[in-house]
Amino acid sequence: MPTTATLSDLAQKLCRKAERLDALSATPDASSASTEGNVLTEAVITRRELLELAREVQTVAQTPSDFLSNHQVHYQTFACLRWLLRFDIFTLVPSDLKSISYESLASAASVPVGMLRSVTRMAITSGLFHEPEAGHIAHSFLSLPFANSEDSALRDWARFVTEYGQPSAAALADATAKWGATTARNETAYNVAFDTSLPFFEDIKQRPGRADEFSRYMISQARDDGLREEHLVHGFDWLAHFGDKAHVVDVGGSSGFVAAILAKTFSKYTFTVQDLPEAISSGRKTMDALCVPEDVSSRIQFLAHDFFQPQQKQDQRGPDAYLLRKILHDWPAERARLILSNLAAAVRDFGTPATRIVVMDTILPPPGAIPRAQEAKLRVRDLVMAQNFNAGERELAVWEELFSSAEPKLKLVEWVQPPGSAMAVMVAQLASE
Ligand SMILES: C[S@@+](CC[C@H](N)C(=O)[O-])C[C@H]1O[C@@H](n2cnc3c(N)ncnc32)[C@H](O)[C@@H]1O
Numbered sequence: 001m002p003t004t005a006t007l008s009d010l011a012q013k014l015c016r017k018a019e020r021l022d023a024l025s026a027t028p029d030a031s032s033a034s035t036e037g038n039v040l041t042e043a044v045i046t047r048r049e050l051l052e053l054a055r056e057v058q059t060v061a062q063t064p065s066d067f068l069s070n071h072q073v074h075y076q077t078f079a080c081l082r083w084l085l086r087f088d089i090f091t092l093v094p095s096d097l098k099s100i101s102y103e104s105l106a107s108a109a110s111v112p113v114g115m116l117r118s119v120t121r122m123a124i125t126s127g128l129f130h131e132p133e134a135g136h137i138a139h140s141f142l143s144l145p146f147a148n149s150e151d152s153a154l155r156d157w158a159r160f161v162t163e164y165g166q167p168s169a170a171a172l173a174d175a176t177a178k179w180g181a182t183t184a185r186n187e188t189a190y191n192v193a194f195d196t197s198l199p200f201f202e203d204i205k206q207r208p209g210r211a212d213e214f215s216r217y218m219i220s221q222a223r224d225d226g227l228r229e230e231h232l233v234h235g236f237d238w239l240a241h242f243g244d245k246a247h248v249v250d251v252g253g254s255s256g257f258v259a260a261i262l263a264k265t266f267s268k269y270t271f272t273v274q275d276l277p278e279a280i281s282s283g284r285k286t287m288d289a290l291c292v293p294e295d296v297s298s299r300i301q302f303l304a305h306d307f308f309q310p311q312q313k314q315d316q317r318g319p320d321a322y323l324l325r326k327i328l329h330d331w332p333a334e335r336a337r338l339i340l341s342n343l344a345a346a347v348r349d350f351g352t353p354a355t356r357i358v359v360m361d362t363i364l365p366p367p368g369a370i371p372r373a374q375e376a377k378l379r380v381r382d383l384v385m386a387q388n389f390n391a392g393e394r395e396l397a398v399w400e401e402l403f404s405s406a407e408p409k410l411k412l413v414e415w416v417q418p419p420g421s422a423m424a425v426m427v428a429q430l431a432s433e
Helices: 007-025 042-061 064-086 102-109 113-124 153-170 172-179 189-193 200-206 210-223 230-234 238-242 257-265 277-281 283-289 333-350 372-389 396-404
Strands: 130-133 136-138 247-251 270-275 300-304 321-325 356-361 410-416 424-430
Touching (some): 007 042, 113 130, 153 172, 153 189, 153 210, 153 372, 172 372, 189 372, 200 210, 210 257, 210 277, 230 257, 247 257, 257 270, 257 283, 257 300, 270 277, 277 283, 277 300, 283 300, 321 333, 333 396, 333 424, 396 410
Parallel strands (some): 247 270, 247 321
Antiparallel strands (some): 130 136, 356 424, 410 424
């Protein structure tokens, strides 16, 4: 929100938040990001508000030359992150917080020592690593989690955005210059950046390992407070809508990690995870990697299904819900309409009067309606969709229009915005009911 507050007003608010956060940090468990049924603790919310205020102070105080020189810092830091990941520096620096000399580290990573020093010293200015003694580098509280040998989620996230996200963002101007106002799936910034004529999902299928990297990136996204799966579990009243026993089809459900979290919470729910064969084939592996217990994984079945094709009847009794989480924003209106139309037809043909389509995706607020830092994150999502798919996030009226354009016609009957979530949960049913 463009602020009318003075710098000293903002600084005072910032100070009060900092005091509150210090007090909360002194309380045991205050730093835990999530507790059952309470997705965001006060500490998490306060920390987020503190960062939003700090960003507001910087935005208001900066001059045009600060703006440019700060962005030079950002893109160089981001390039360093890519370099550090590429040469496994996070995992080669001792995880017991002891330091290592630049020479030893360069030899372990097979990189030139001068370049290692320059890259690391740039990264240190953003809080990654530190130099406890001259010429020696050690982990900082910020870099250490990237070294976790048992949990690679942060590295998976960082790798994907540095290797694929940023190059596509950088190619956006070239894509617009080349194709203008296109919605073609293979005329995107991704196509320019990776010199391919295939749409994103087809291209990643062709490149060994990339579909798996994408699936791991999707899993890692849960580390972003706004994208935690708990928002779907606790931010939407499943029991009030579907009772304590239900069958849910997770359409485009990747390798089943969202279904697994729902299945853990709702012990009598069963799930069918549908996705492309490549994603489905890593379903059982994902269940093992996430240590999903047998009594949970046994309630999840995997089925290769292309959501542009009509649904097939699976059981005598149709599902209670079709779930589409982070799916429709990948597709321009015409393709999103086809996905919804296939589901609407399935609800009509195999569903009960209570069957619903549950969509979890962003509802874009009007510009300036929420704090600037929160809006920026939603605008990132909008641009990522544009850069990879020529699609984008939608405002409420556009969602309503999209549902009602399905054949048979749907209507958006309800939506909730779970607190702290980047995405809303929308419920649609046949318009004829
Ligand atoms: C952005 S991911 C969302 C994954 C998951 N629903 C989540 O909440 O993280 C989009 C998913 O759609 C799948 N997908 C893409 N094209 C598809 C198609 N034609 N049919 C079925 N799934 C598809 C991808 O493989 C991927 O798993």
